[in-house]
Amino acid sequence: MxxxxxxxGKVRARxxxxxxxxxIDGLxxxxxxxxxxxYEFFRxxxxxxxxxWGDHDVHIVMEHIGEPPWLDLDNLAKALLDAVKGYTFHDDAQVARLLVERVEGERERIVIRVSAR
Structure with missing residues (x-):
């Protein structure tokens, strides 16, 4: 459910x-x-x-149209983990599994899914 x-705005969550x-809409x-x-969305x-507390799984998907933007996924992951820290988990050392991927999609956006283990 x-x-x-x-x-x-550009950020929504559920x-x-x-x-x-x-x-996050747009790239x-x-x-x-x-x-x-x-961070401002959460605040x-x-x-x-x-x-x-406890271990968490994080899945980050950058969806793009056409040629992918020139963006290092590791830098994207670090920025996003820092942004959700304090709202989803207390410290990014709690991330037990991190999957970051770039895929062609129907619109340009970033989807982040965080779940406790």
Missing amino acids: SGEWIGT EQASGLEIV TTQAKYYKPLV KEWRGRRAA
Whole structure:
């Protein structure tokens, strides 16, 4: 069962039985752009579950149209993990499994799924 989407701007999120799903609309080649964007969403709009202890799985998918943007996935992952830290888990050392991938999609966006193990 999926929860209702929270967020009205470029970032929205919802709680699901499997964990938290976050969607960021649009892409940029600057990974550092995402950290304050997502952090501000959580600070201002998020009222869902708070950070939990224990191991977590994180799956990040960057969807693009046509040629993929020139963006290092490791830099993207670090920026996004920093942005959700404190809201999904307390420290990124709790990430036991991290999968980051770039795929061709129907629209440009980033999808992050975080689940406790």
